[in-house]
Amino acid sequence: MNKIKTNALVLQAGGPTAVINQTLVGIVLEARKYLTCKIYGSRHGIAGVVKQDFVDLTDYPADKLELIARTPGSALGSTRDRADDEYCKKMFAILKMHSIKFLFFIGGNDGASNCGIINAAAKADNYELRVIHVPKTIDNDLLETDHCPGFGSAAKFVASAFAGVNLDNASLPGVYIGVVMGRHAGFLTASSILAKKYPDDGPHLIYLPEKPFNIIRFVEDVKNVYKKYGRCVVAVSEGVADEDGVPIAIKLSKQIERDAHGNVQLSGSGMLGDLLADEIKAKAEIKRVRADTLGYLQRSFLGCVSETDAKEAREVGAQAVRFAMSGDVDGSVVMRRAGDYKISYELVELSRVAGGTTTMADEFIEGANGVTQKFVDYIRPLVGELPAVCRL
Amino acid sequence: MNKIKTNALVLQAGGPTAVINQTLVGIVLEARKYLTCKIYGSRHGIAGVVKQDFVDLTDYPADKLELIARTPGSALGSTRDRADDEYCKKMFAILKMHSIKFLFFIGGNDGASNCGIINAAAKADNYELRVIHVPKTIDNDLLETDHCPGFGSAAKFVASAFAGVNLDNASLPGVYIGVVMGRHAGFLTASSILAKKYPDDGPHLIYLPEKPFNIIRFVEDVKNVYKKYGRCVVAVSEGVADEDGVPIAIKLSKQIERDAHGNVQLSGSGMLGDLLADEIKAKAEIKRVRADTLGYLQRSFLGCVSETDAKEAREVGAQAVRFAMSGDVDGSVVMRRAGDYKISYELVELSRVAGGTTTMADEFIEGANGVTQKFVDYIRPLVGELPAVCRL
Numbered sequence: 134m135n136k137i138k139t140n141a142l143v144l145q146a147g148g149p150t151a152v153i154n155q156t157l158v159g160i161v162l163e164a165r166k167y168l169t170c171k172i173y174g175s176r177h178g179i180a181g182v183v184k185q186d187f188v189d190l191t192d193y194p195a196d197k198l199e200l201i202a203r204t205p206g207s208a209l210g211s212t213r214d215r216a217d218d219e220y221c222k223k224m225f226a227i228l229k230m231h232s233i234k235f236l237f238f239i240g241g242n243d244g245a246s247n248c249g250i251i252n253a254a255a256k257a258d259n260y261e262l263r264v265i266h267v268p269k270t271i272d273n274d275l276l277e278t279d280h281c282p283g284f285g286s287a288a289k290f291v292a293s294a295f296a297g298v299n300l301d302n303a304s305l306p307g308v309y310i311g312v313v314m315g316r317h318a319g320f321l322t323a324s325s326i327l328a329k330k331y332p333d334d335g336p337h338l339i340y341l342p343e344k345p346f347n348i349i350r351f352v353e354d355v356k357n358v359y360k361k362y363g364r365c366v367v368a369v370s371e372g373v374a375d376e377d378g379v380p381i382a383i384k385l386s387k388q389i390e391r392d393a394h395g396n397v398q399l400s401g402s403g404m405l406g407d408l409l410a411d412e413i414k415a416k417a418e419i420k421r422v423r424a425d426t427l428g429y430l431q432r433s434f435l436g437c438v439s440e441t442d443a444k445e446a447r448e449v450g451a452q453a454v455r456f457a458m459s460g461d462v463d464g465s466v467v468m469r470r471a472g473d474y475k476i477s478y479e480l481v482e483l484s485r486v487a488g489g490t491t492t493m494a495d496e497f498i499e500g501a502n503g504v505t506q507k508f509v510d511y512i513r514p515l516v517g518e519l520p521a522v523c524r525l
Numbered sequence: 526m527n528k529i530k531t532n533a534l535v536l537q538a539g540g541p542t543a544v545i546n547q548t549l550v551g552i553v554l555e556a557r558k559y560l561t562c563k564i565y566g567s568r569h570g571i572a573g574v575v576k577q578d579f580v581d582l583t584d585y586p587a588d589k590l591e592l593i594a595r596t597p598g599s600a601l602g603s604t605r606d607r608a609d610d611e612y613c614k615k616m617f618a619i620l621k622m623h624s625i626k627f628l629f630f631i632g633g634n635d636g637a638s639n640c641g642i643i644n645a646a647a648k649a650d651n652y653e654l655r656v657i658h659v660p661k662t663i664d665n666d667l668l669e670t671d672h673c674p675g676f677g678s679a680a681k682f683v684a685s686a687f688a689g690v691n692l693d694n695a696s697l698p699g700v701y702i703g704v705v706m707g708r709h710a711g712f713l714t715a716s717s718i719l720a721k722k723y724p725d726d727g728p729h730l731i732y733l734p735e736k737p738f739n740i741i742r743f744v745e746d747v748k749n750v751y752k753k754y755g756r757c758v759v760a761v762s763e764g765v766a767d768e769d770g771v772p773i774a775i776k777l778s779k780q781i782e783r784d785a786h787g788n789v790q791l792s793g794s795g796m797l798g799d800l801l802a803d804e805i806k807a808k809a810e811i812k813r814v815r816a817d818t819l820g821y822l823q824r825s826f827l828g829c830v831s832e833t834d835a836k837e838a839r840e841v842g843a844q845a846v847r848f849a850m851s852g853d854v855d856g857s858v859v860m861r862r863a864g865d866y867k868i869s870y871e872l873v874e875l876s877r878v879a880g881g882t883t884t885m886a887d888e889f890i891e892g893a894n895g896v897t898q899k900f901v902d903y904i905r906p907l908v909g910e911l912p913a914v915c916r917l
Binding site: 145149174188200206212213294297304309410424427429433434519521522524 | 818820
């Protein structure tokens with residue numbers, strides 16, 4: 134193999150996942166096969182570029198990298214900064230100073246959007262910078278790819294949580310409402326379906342942001358399930374919105390917080406769950422009503438990793454390097470599924486991924502409060518088997 | 526071994542744990558060695574007794590019992606009912622009808638209290654009923670015992686959660702507040718300390734119900750940590766109370782819910798976390814502030830079990846049967862610790878456990894917002910090793 138004499142930079146952006154460091158390590162180890170020069174990591178994403186806060190990963194011990202790969206969170210640190218022309222100018226000055234030709238950008242949809250901006254600015258500047266977007270997101274809402282690294286492990290967390298609370302709720306019957314991350318896409322909330330083993334298991338109702346949420350109908354739904362089973366477990370997305378698309382959590386919020394990408398902050402508050410629980414207590418005359426907001430544990434809990442997700446997160450990093458070395462290309466790495474279950478990797482143009490998101494297909498959604506067997510078939514291989522449970 | 530011709534009943538009460546079914550199975554399998562007659566389980570604790578809702582476990586397949594042992598939640602169902610004389614009278618009519626001489630009562634402090642009431646009522650009635658309280662509680666607040674089955678697994682969940690959010694918080698710096706179960710005893714909140722590996726890891730502040738909580742001091746504490754590390758992870762007990770002992774969550778609550786034992790409902794709401802986050806946003810001028818309430822996942826999450834806890838939960842059930850068969854005794858099974866680390870089992874009088882609870886010893890608490898190395902040494906063997914984490 135002819136080693137290429139040039140430097141590479143890798144960074145992590147947006148919300149961390151349980152396996153985002155697998156991707157980092159996949160990139161670093163694969164890049165070592167091709168490059169004779171430096172492999173840098175930028176601390177806290179593009180923010181670390183303008184601050185020139187780099188860590189040299191060229192000769193970083195492989196055994197320590199393997200430990201880091203299995204550690205949740207973004208080992209390099211992350212950021213939600215948004216790049217613009219001014220930001221790019223500052224970045225390019227530093228990148229050029231370090232003779233960086235390859236930028237491996239591990240990120241979600243905001244990350245892909247930043248990649249598009251950086252790529253366009255580099256072209257305008259005649260700077261030969263290859264920008265490769267390497268996907269990660271627990272939301273599973275990236276365009277083009279079959280699914281996203283990080284989602285399978287978060288889905289495993291959600292399924293394990295609901296499998297447990299279903300058993301807890303059966304022990305001490307009542308209504309349980311679990312609020313799950315996902316601003317526009319319901320994939321993670323829908324993953325709670327894997328908690329069901331027996332037909333009367335919860336979650337009995339699953340509310341996705343893809344379908345308008347009506348609080349009067351919600352109370353009726355809960356009452357009906359409670360009447361049937363003497364209990365009710367509900368999975369609801371933090372992003373559920375009314376007919377006009379206004380998130381229920383926002384309708385009730387005193388203060389609204391937005392990040393640099395204009396996203397409204399929904400996580401990190403128990404408000405939506407508390408509101409829904411109060412509605413049930415008031416309108417359904419059911420005494421034992423509990424609400425939990427699964428929160429940041431979904432993307433960081435130590436020890437809850439899908440093996441498939443970990444393997445694919447590593448591979449997507451390695452593949453990113455192979456694509457980058459294959460010629461003068463920019464793009465986003467996507468995963469294609471064949472049969473049950475094989476994954477292949479492709480590089481698609483950044484414009485096909487940047488600036489858009491996907492939501493759950495109609496064929497995955499059943500009515501106003503459920504998901505289909507097709508969805509179960511879609512996520513099962515991504516999550517893997519949960520520990521066996523049994524009832525008397 | 527001379528088998529005793531008499532029937533036994535086992536039941537589960539109070540909040541479920543991840544390993545409460547280990548105890549159930551421990552009792553059933555051990556009782557089979559001694560009894561020639563029936564071993565019944567009561568559905569939903571003492572409520573199932575008055576309803577005569579029994580399941581016959583005498584010949585229940587052992588392989589299925591092993592699966593149930595590894596399933597979180599109370600397989601028999603639970604209740605928070607409180608026994609009184611009238612309740613006991615109804616129970617005894619059913620118990621006598623089924624020739625039950627042994628009652629194995631798996632429960633926490635309210636369960637121990639019920640055992641005391643049932644035992645006294647049986648004596649007054651000249652009913653030869655042997656009452657054995659078999660401990661379980663994630664709160665770890667039972668008197669006499671070194672620790673309680675169920676606590677180690679819940680503590681592992683809390684430690685794994687904080688290990689993850691610490692890494693997440695390091696990736697995207699800000700303030701993170703995690704609210705942990707525990708009405709009066711801080712053991713579970715304090716267990717978050719096991720998340721720390723490096724000196725600057727979170728949780729940086731740990732607030733226990735054993736120490737008065739002052740919200741002005743809390744804001745100052747967070748500001749100081751944030752100034753030092755650029756981030757702050759806080760573990761706070763749901764039960765933290767002011768100087769007068771009034772829980773902070775209650776001070777702000779519109780409606781107060783109590784169970785049959787008079788306990789105020791604190792879990793199942795994100796209110797305390799949201800209030801504390803709002804205080805920090807308003808008073809500390811820190812923008813990124815997130816609060817999660819760990820909620821019911823702490824006692825039910827599928828796949829987060831301490832091996833030591835599972836083993837001890839099984840053994841405490843088996844020991845309960847052996848004590849019951851040793852003579853005409855009633856009592857509560859307790860665990861004694863020797864060295865580092867060996868457990869022996871004793872039966873103590875019900876009165877020594879019923880109607881009281883314990884909290885964290887002073888030697889486990891450091892100042893207003895921390896725990897000691899002694900506490901770490903106390904819980905480490907109960908929780909076991911967490912997956913290794915590593916930073917760059």
